[in-house]
Amino acid sequence: MLILLVPLANVGLALVNTGLGRARSAAHSMLAALCVTAVAALAYVIVGFAWQGVAGHPDHALVLAGKAWGWIALQPFFLRGLRLDLSPTALVILLQTFSVGLAGLIPLSSGADRWRLGAICASTAVMAGFTYPLFAHWVWGGGWLEQLGASYGLGRGFVDGGGSSTIQVVGGFTALSITWILGPRRGKFSAEGTPAALPGHNAVLALLGCMLAWMGWIALNSAGAMLFAAAEPGRVALVAVNTTLSAAASALTAAVVTLVRFGRPDTSLSANGWIAGLVASSASAAFLKPAAAIIVGGVAGILVVTAADFVEFQLAVDDPAGAVSVHAISGLWGVLAVALLADAGPHAQWLAQLVGIATLLGFVLPLTYTLNWLLDRIYRQRVDREGELQGMDLFDLGAGAYPEFDIRGDEFLQR
Amino acid sequence: MKIAGFLLLIAGWGIVVAAVALLPSPGVRLAFVLAGLAVEIFGLVLAVRAHLVLPAEGE
Numbered sequence: 001m002l003i004l005l006v007p008l009a010n011v012g013l014a015l016v017n018t019g020l021g022r023a024r025s026a027a028h029s030m031l032a033a034l035c036v037t038a039v040a041a042l043a044y045v046i047v048g049f050a051w052q053g054v055a056g057h058p059d060h061a062l063v064l065a066g067k068a069w070g071w072i073a074l075q076p077f078f079l080r081g082l083r084l085d086l087s088p089t090a091l092v093i094l095l096q097t098f099s100v101g102l103a104g105l106i107p108l109s110s111g112a113d114r115w116r117l118g119a120i121c122a123s124t125a126v127m128a129g130f131t132y133p134l135f136a137h138w139v140w141g142g143g144w145l146e147q148l149g150a151s152y153g154l155g156r157g158f159v160d161g162g163g164s165s166t167i168q169v170v171g172g173f174t175a176l177s178i179t180w181i182l183g184p185r186r187g188k189f190s191a192e193g194t195p196a197a198l199p200g201h202n203a204v205l206a207l208l209g210c211m212l213a214w215m216g217w218i219a220l221n222s223a224g225a226m227l228f229a230a231a232e233p234g235r236v237a238l239v240a241v242n243t244t245l246s247a248a249a250s251a252l253t254a255a256v257v258t259l260v261r262f263g264r265p266d267t268s269l270s271a272n273g274w275i276a277g278l279v280a281s282s283a284s285a286a287f288l289k290p291a292a293a294i295i296v297g298g299v300a301g302i303l304v305v306t307a308a309d310f311v312e313f314q315l316a317v318d319d320p321a322g323a324v325s326v327h328a329i330s331g332l333w334g335v336l337a338v339a340l341l342a343d344a345g346p347h348a349q350w351l352a353q354l355v356g357i358a359t360l361l362g363f364v365l366p367l368t369y370t371l372n373w374l375l376d377r378i379y380r381q382r383v384d385r386e387g388e389l390q391g392m393d394l395f396d397l398g399a400g401a402y403p404e405f406d407i408r409g410d411e412f413l414q415r
Numbered sequence: 416m417k418i419a420g421f422l423l424l425i426a427g428w429g430i431v432v433a434a435v436a437l438l439p440s441p442g443v444r445l446a447f448v449l450a451g452l453a454v455e456i457f458g459l460v461l462a463v464r465a466h467l468v469l470p471a472e473g474e
Binding site: 064065067069148152154180315316317348351354355357358359361362363365366369370 | 436
């Protein structure tokens with residue numbers, strides 16, 4: 001029952017988000033993580049699984065040029081009539097209840113210090129109840145992306161064992177949408193547009209989160225490979241080794257790159273590197289040779305450092321914990337790596353992966369942005385100026401995470 | 416520019432889907448999938464530029 005270890009990935013990510021955020025919003029960050037996990041699970045069980053479904057079961061399909069394109073499942077709401085035993089359907093429900101929470105945690109860090117708790121819950125409900133299950137049906141529930149191989153001879157269809165696309169890129173694109181809608185934190189960008197450093201408040205939390213996420217990710221990748229990529233149980237050892245190698249290579253690459261650039265390894269970018277390696281490994285861990293897993297991780301490490309710089313300095317996106325770089329960009333790399341490096345089938349596989357990437361960019365990103373933009377029209381997502389100055393802990397919760405310490409104004413001293 | 420960017424993202428995806436569904440020849444299908452991706456990337460660039468924070472507008 002590897003699936004029962006998957007929540008460790010959620011715990012780890014919550015700690016990373018909180019550690020890389022500011023002290024004045026630390027309690028809010030952890031409570032938001034709890035609320036996201038709760039709301040995501042409820043929304044998924046009530047509505048989400050009905051639309052995601054399981055491969056091999058009936059779904060709604062559009063007929064295009066004589067071929068059926070399954071676009072949404074036909075399962076019952078509230079899991080009515082479904083037996084929660086050790087059947088594949090029940091295991092999918094269990095894994096996805098945890099996975100959708102993980103996807104919901106990703107945008108949290110991008111909205112740090114300015115995203116209201118109620119808005120976080122509303123956005124999570126929308127993602128867990130609609131966006132995530134819709135795309136997951138296409139990839140894992142017998143939908144059209146999964147059927148690209150059978151219908152059009154594109155390799156084995158779109159392949160993603162552990163959720164680089166369904167969990168990580170969906171979460172990463174939601175994070176990008178949230179940063180665009182909320183705007184940057186006050187004081188993040190100067191009048192000339194130069195970003196100011198607003199460092200995380202607790203590197204220990206962030207790094208502990210990396211270690212816990214590692215254990216959860218091994219379970220996530222293994223369970224996903226068996227349930228969604230037809231990997232036999234004996235592949236668990238390979239998946240675990242590849243996941244570890246990818247994270248290790250990514251973290252060390254990020255550390256070396258920052259060492260060369262700044263004269264010292266950067267803690268937060270190294271932590272992001274570790275997570276990026278886990279993210280990139282998800283799609284292909286069951287199919288890679290160990291040496292290829294090292295390459296996947298190494299590239300992820302370079303990507304995350306480069307992308308974090310680019311996103312902040314060139315795109316002027318305030319993304320405190322690098323959710324866009326770590327999850328969206330590394331996730332896209334992980335999807336592409338299936339075709340480039342993995343033994344996942346015929347050479348047409350890479351075209352199937354490109355179609356999946358095109359779907360993420362051209363459908364998921366506009367969808368998640370539009371839904372959150374509409375949400376913002378109904379229920380304002382960003383805290384007001386006074387709240388941001390006080391910090392989300394005091395403004396939204398009425399109490400700080402560290403009541404015995406004065407954490408405003410002098411929490412970061414230039415030396 | 417923001418709306419144009421998102422519409423181009425969707426249009427690019429439509430080109431990719433149409434290429435997969437309608438074109439039997441692998442070479443032509445590949446070309447149109449890549450063209451669709453190029454349209455999406457152009458749309459993404461427009462969407463990103465529309466969201467660039469102007470310093471005076473950031474406060």
